Amino acid sequence: MTNIEVYDEDIGKRLDVFISEREDITRAFAQKLIEEGNVLVLGNAKNKNYKIRKADEISIEYPPPRECEAAPEDIPVNIVYEDEDIMVVNKPRGMVVHPAAGNYSGTLVNALMFHRADALSDIGGVIRPGIVHRIDKDTSGLLVVAKNNDAHLFLSAEIKEHKVSRIYHAIALGKIEENITLDYPIGRSSADRKKMAVTEKNSKNAVTHVEVMENFVGATYVRCILETGRTHQIRVHLSHIGHPLLGDEVYGSAKLPLNREYMRDNPGQCLHAAELELTHPRTGEKMHFTCPLPEYFTEVLEKLRRKAGM
Numbered sequence: 001m002t003n004i005e006v007y008d009e010d011i012g013k014r015l016d017v018f019i020s021e022r023e024d025i026t027r028a029f030a031q032k033l034i035e036e037g038n039v040l041v042l043g044n045a046k047n048k049n050y051k052i053r054k055a056d057e058i059s060i061e062y063p064p065p066r067e068c069e070a071a072p073e074d075i076p077v078n079i080v081y082e083d084e085d086i087m088v089v090n091k092p093r094g095m096v097v098h099p100a101a102g103n104y105s106g107t108l109v110n111a112l113m114f115h116r117a118d119a120l121s122d123i124g125g126v127i128r129p130g131i132v133h134r135i136d137k138d139t140s141g142l143l144v145v146a147k148n149n150d151a152h153l154f155l156s157a158e159i160k161e162h163k164v165s166r167i168y169h170a171i172a173l174g175k176i177e178e179n180i181t182l183d184y185p186i187g188r189s190s191a192d193r194k195k196m197a198v199t200e201k202n203s204k205n206a207v208t209h210v211e212v213m214e215n216f217v218g219a220t221y222v223r224c225i226l227e228t229g230r231t232h233q234i235r236v237h238l239s240h241i242g243h244p245l246l247g248d249e250v251y252g253s254a255k256l257p258l259n260r261e262y263m264r265d266n267p268g269q270c271l272h273a274a275e276l277e278l279t280h281p282r283t284g285e286k287m288h289f290t291c292p293l294p295e296y297f298t299e300v301l302e303k304l305r306r307k308a309g310m
Helices: 015-023 027-035 108-116 149-160 233-240 257-263 295-307
Strands: 002-004 039-041 058-060 079-082 086-091 140-146 165-173 180-183 186-188 196-198 207-215 219-226 271-279 286-290
Touching (some): 002 015, 015 027, 027 039, 165 233, 180 233
Parallel strands (some): 140 271
Antiparallel strands (some): 165 219, 180 207, 207 219
């Protein structure tokens, strides 16, 4: 049984929205839990439209794991670490994390279902078994996968409380002179609902620490430390200050000469999740994982160094 405390900012929220946000699960899964009587408010079942009150005591009884419905596919998975509770995988660029509209196969979940179908948490529902957090399709690198619900709930809480350290390497356009902290709220773009933007409206705080590693002609190699984990956070923040990521057509411009040259051979932004630090959900041990830069990234760095006469 999981008990959830109600805060002032939760008052008035729909029950399904509240459960989805606080437990870091899909809204569809939250609704399913409510409909099946697994969510109680002051000991009573409520419908998904119920509005949260200050005095409410809310509890959830998660059902035992059930077989997931994502189709298994024989796709290689680079597993950096694995035990009975978690897996840390190195996702290649170009792979979507879980099935969604337009990407129903070839995803990391399809691969995980083939290799570990009997050992994935089901809190994310049948489409996202084991998935605690995501990285973009065209971003490579590390992410942690939960192999049971206890591990999933623990890691979700750690991420929400900013206790999981995620560090990315990236190449940004233009010259960034010094280390900076980008503290700008991020929300859905009012101009394009498919994009995120720095905005005060319906936004959440977002903080990215940017460390300069190398300067080139027209580009900067940076290390980005996430203090928060908003959708497209690094891409949005760097674009906001005039330094979009190399190859980012969504938040940058494909017309820039350096971008055109890069995009001839490379799809998507030059961004790699290189480091991941977390607390193990069972042992409490601090664990730090790293993975090398992928070949495409090192090739770009070598070209930029040659151009800069390094």
